[in-house]
Amino acid sequence: MKSLLKMTWMETKLFLREPVSAFFTLIFPLVMLFIFGSIYGTQSVPGTDSTQGAIGTLIPAFTAMIIGMTGLMPVTITLATYRENGILRRLRTTPVSPLVVLAAQVMVVFVMTGLGVLLLAIAGKVVYHVQFDGNVFSMAGGFTLCSLSFFGIGFILAGVMPNARTAQIVAMVLLYPMLILSGAAWPRELMPAAVQKISAFLPLTYVVNLLRGLWVGESWGTHLLDVGVLVGMLLLGIIISVKTFRWE
Amino acid sequence: MNTIVQVEGLRKTYGAIAAVDDISFEVQEGEIFGMVGPNGAGKTTTIECLEGLRKPDSGTVRVLGVDPQREGQTLCLRVGMQLQQSNLPERMKVWEALDLYTSFYPKAVDWKELLVQLGLEEKRNAPFSKLSGGQKQRLFIALALLPDPQLIFLDELTTGLDPQARHAIWDLVRDVRARGKTVILSTHFMEEAEKLCDRVAILDLGRIVALDTPAALIHSLEAEQRVIFSLDGSLPPALEKALSMAGRLEVQGEQVTIHGKNGRKVPLVSEVVSLLTEQGINFRDLRTEQPTLEDVFLSLTGRKMRE
Ligand SMILES: Nc1ncnc2c1ncn2[C@@H]1O[C@H](COP(=O)(O)OP(=O)(O)OP(=O)(O)O)[C@@H](O)[C@H]1O
Ligand SMILES: [Mg+2]
Numbered sequence: 001m002k003s004l005l006k007m008t009w010m011e012t013k014l015f016l017r018e019p020v021s022a023f024f025t026l027i028f029p030l031v032m033l034f035i036f037g038s039i040y041g042t043q044s045v046p047g048t049d050s051t052q053g054a055i056g057t058l059i060p061a062f063t064a065m066i067i068g069m070t071g072l073m074p075v076t077i078t079l080a081t082y083r084e085n086g087i088l089r090r091l092r093t094t095p096v097s098p099l100v101v102l103a104a105q106v107m108v109v110f111v112m113t114g115l116g117v118l119l120l121a122i123a124g125k126v127v128y129h130v131q132f133d134g135n136v137f138s139m140a141g142g143f144t145l146c147s148l149s150f151f152g153i154g155f156i157l158a159g160v161m162p163n164a165r166t167a168q169i170v171a172m173v174l175l176y177p178m179l180i181l182s183g184a185a186w187p188r189e190l191m192p193a194a195v196q197k198i199s200a201f202l203p204l205t206y207v208v209n210l211l212r213g214l215w216v217g218e219s220w221g222t223h224l225l226d227v228g229v230l231v232g233m234l235l236l237g238i239i240i241s242v243k244t245f246r247w248e
Numbered sequence: 249m250n251t252i253v254q255v256e257g258l259r260k261t262y263g264a265i266a267a268v269d270d271i272s273f274e275v276q277e278g279e280i281f282g283m284v285g286p287n288g289a290g291k292t293t294t295i296e297c298l299e300g301l302r303k304p305d306s307g308t309v310r311v312l313g314v315d316p317q318r319e320g321q322t323l324c325l326r327v328g329m330q331l332q333q334s335n336l337p338e339r340m341k342v343w344e345a346l347d348l349y350t351s352f353y354p355k356a357v358d359w360k361e362l363l364v365q366l367g368l369e370e371k372r373n374a375p376f377s378k379l380s381g382g383q384k385q386r387l388f389i390a391l392a393l394l395p396d397p398q399l400i401f402l403d404e405l406t407t408g409l410d411p412q413a414r415h416a417i418w419d420l421v422r423d424v425r426a427r428g429k430t431v432i433l434s435t436h437f438m439e440e441a442e443k444l445c446d447r448v449a450i451l452d453l454g455r456i457v458a459l460d461t462p463a464a465l466i467h468s469l470e471a472e473q474r475v476i477f478s479l480d481g482s483l484p485p486a487l488e489k490a491l492s493m494a495g496r497l498e499v500q501g502e503q504v505t506i507h508g509k510n511g512r513k514v515p516l517v518s519e520v521v522s523l524l525t526e527q528g529i530n531f532r533d534l535r536t537e538q539p540t541l542e543d544v545f546l547s548l549t550g551r552k553m554r555e
Contacts, residue, residue: 006351010344017339082337090334090391093299094352095324 003096007104011078015108021074025116028069029062030123036186037128055128057187059120060211063143065184066116067150068204070109072171075154078105080167083158083248092247102241106151113147133217142214146207149230152237153203159244183208206230250277252399252430253298258307260293267293269454270307275432277398280425282445283434284541286553289451291434292332295403298432299329312398325353328392328400330385332407332434338377342368342387345376346394353395362390366420382413389420400424402433406440418444438541438553450545457548465544473509475520477534478502487527494519 016022033055040054082088091101124130154171161167179185181195182204188196199205210226220227253275260268268290275281283291296302298309300316300323309316316323336345346359363369366386371379379387385405392400402421406414414437421444425431435441441448442462449459458465475495479502491497495508495516508516517536524531545553 003351006348010340010348013344014337014339086331086334087337089301089331090336090388092301093324093329093331093334094349095321096352 004100004103007096007100008107011104011108012111015074015112018074021070021077022112024069024073025066025112026119029066029116029120032062032065032185033058033120033123034127053128053131055124055130056132056215057212059124059130060215061184061187061208062120063117063211064146064182064204064207065179066113066120067143067147067207068175068179068182068184070113070116071147071150071152071154072157072175073154073168074112075105075109075151076157076161076167076171077164079155079158080161080164083246084164086248088247098245098247099242102155102245105155106148109151109154110144110147114143117143132215134214135217138220139211139214142210142220145227145230145234146210149234149237150203150207152233152241155237155241156244159241159246178202178204181205203229203233251275252277252279252312253281253432254308254310255294255298256308258294258297258309259305260290260297260302261305266454268297268304271451271454271456272307273449273456273459275430277430278425278428279446280421280431280433280444282441282448283432283451284436284438284441284448284545285451286436286551288453289436290454291436291451292403293454294451295401295432295434296331299327299401300324301331325395326398328395328397330388330392330400330402330405332403334388336376336387339375341373341375342379343372345387346390349391349394355396356394357396359390359394362393365423366390367416381408382410382417385409385413385417386420389417389424393424397429399430399432402431404434404436406435406437414440436553438545442541448541450541450548452545452549458544462541465541466539473507473516473539474537475506475508475517475534476537477504477520477524477531479504479529479531484527484529487523487529490523490527491520494523 036058037055088101121130125132153174157167157171161170181191181199182188182202183191183199184204184207188199188205188208191199206226206229210223210230213223213226214220251274253273255274256272258268258271259266271290271294283294285291293302297304298311298316300311300320303317311323312326314323340348343359343363346363350356350359363372366389368383368386368390371383374383376384376387389402389405392402405421406417409417418440421431421433433445445462447459447461448465449456450465451457460468481502483499483504488497491504491506495506498505498507506516506520508519517534521534542553545551
């Protein structure tokens with residue numbers, strides 16, 4: 001327990017010392033919010049059936065974006081680099097359990113993602129007086145499920161890819177189209193029908209669906225498909241990442 | 249004395265290469281035990297089999313009485329390891345690394361004291377990537393000492409360091425031993441093995457070709473002591489004849505080298521000097537060279553350690 005706390009705290013400091021990941025998790029979503037906010041203001045995005053202002057649609061979408069980015073980039077890169085550089089090798093000579101190493105990573109990225117989302121929500125509230133019709137606990141639960149199941153993808157990539165470079169490239173190749181096509185960067189309704197069909201195959205789509213639904217106060221029951229997919233991903237992620245974990 | 253490490257018929261192959269080919273030895277408590285040999289001799293493979301990081305193909309290994317493969321978890325509480333290849337995150341600071349690693353052990357020594365002992369106090373807040381090679385090594389030694397281990401492995405601890413840093417690390421290792429710990433180290437510097445180790449195993453191509461104290465290895469070789477001097481002009485035939493009786497003669501321009509066997513009644517150098525003065529020959533730059541482990545390796549394998 002002591003080692004888990006120490007390790008999590010250490011990894012948090014290292015995360016914040018890495019300017020790129022800190023920027024994309026904490027700052028970039030805010031920048032996106034301000035750009036879109038200055039375009040649409042408090043109107044709804046034209047072409048969506050949302051009764052909410054644009055910001056109310058964008059915050060859950062950008063939350064999905066943060067989850068997608070942190071799940072694929074820092075998780076994958078950190079773990080793959082640690083393995084490649086022999087950092088895990090050094091850890092292996094100590095009594096520390098691999099579960100502690102994995103858990104510390106999960107906690108750090110989870111907390112950082114949460115922080116990014118919190119900043120986003122505060123900015124939405126303070127700057128745009130965004131309307132929130134959901135339940136805070138329900139939203140937090142949805143966020144937790146989405147984050148954890150998405151981190152699984154990062155862990156799997158880190159475990160399966162031969163080296164850090166490949167892991168990073170594969171993560172990027174997966175991430176960018178997914179951000180655009182899943183509706184995390186802008187509402188999916190604005191995209192052609194054919195493109196919308198593709199999005200059904202992207203895990204991030206289910207994150208966007210669930211979070212947008214919970215934001216406007218829909219019940220979990222109306223999102224069984226999304227929840228099912230995400231829980232499946234979570235279980236798969238845990239099993240595969242523990243199975244594929246290698247010290248070197 | 250207690251036996252700390254016991255290795256019997258250890259083998260480890262990678263494809264067609266036998267990295268370690270039937271190695272047996274024992275290490276006693278309080279020893280500095282060295283493994284020396286050229287690149288690829290099998291030092292790291294042997295050490296990492298003892299550490300439980302690699303699984304031997306066959307043979308038995310006992311470290312502190314247990315099998316590292318089966319009881320690695322208990323072993324890493326009592327054994328300190330410095331690996332030939334490992335790293336810390338670039339932006340992790342020296343004190344943070346020590347603090348973090350301390351939390352892994354139920355009982356650890358105070359890292360602040362280690363920091364002072366290893367001369368890293370000034371570098372306390374330096375990130376790992378900004379440390380020099382010697383400082384990184386010292387940090388890794390500090391990490392290895394954290395659990396207050398009975399046994400410490402140091403794989404290639406001075407490779408890439410300048411002579412001054414190397415001597416500082418030697419002092420450190422002697423210090424560790426003085427505190428009652430057993431040290432197993434590897435090196436490809438014969439001089440390091442000779443100066444630092446109580447006993448040395450010379451490895452070549454996965455086998456131990458010799459194992460003894462450095463002094464005994466050099467002695468058992470009956471390695472040649474050498475006397476070297478220079479002459480003005482060429483070697484007179486009479487002297488050449490007389491000198492060849494004393495030992496094998498080698499002439500390079502003005503420089504003459506006589507290789508004599510050890511264990512002679514009269515020391516080679518006095519014999520040579522008396523021959524030179526008897527015949528009234530002017531010589532200069534006379535010196536003797538003792539055989540080293542380097543010569544032992546050469547005579548055992550027919551090859552030089554480093555080309
Ligand atoms: N993981 C591995 N996969 C394949 N071959 C290996 C592996 N590890 C070691 N070898 C081979 O085993 C032999 C012994 O390697 P080892 O690293 O034990 O040598 P060493 O004495 O430590 O050398 P060095 O002085 O270069 O560190 C070498 O021929 C090496 O190529
Ligand atoms: Mg080696």
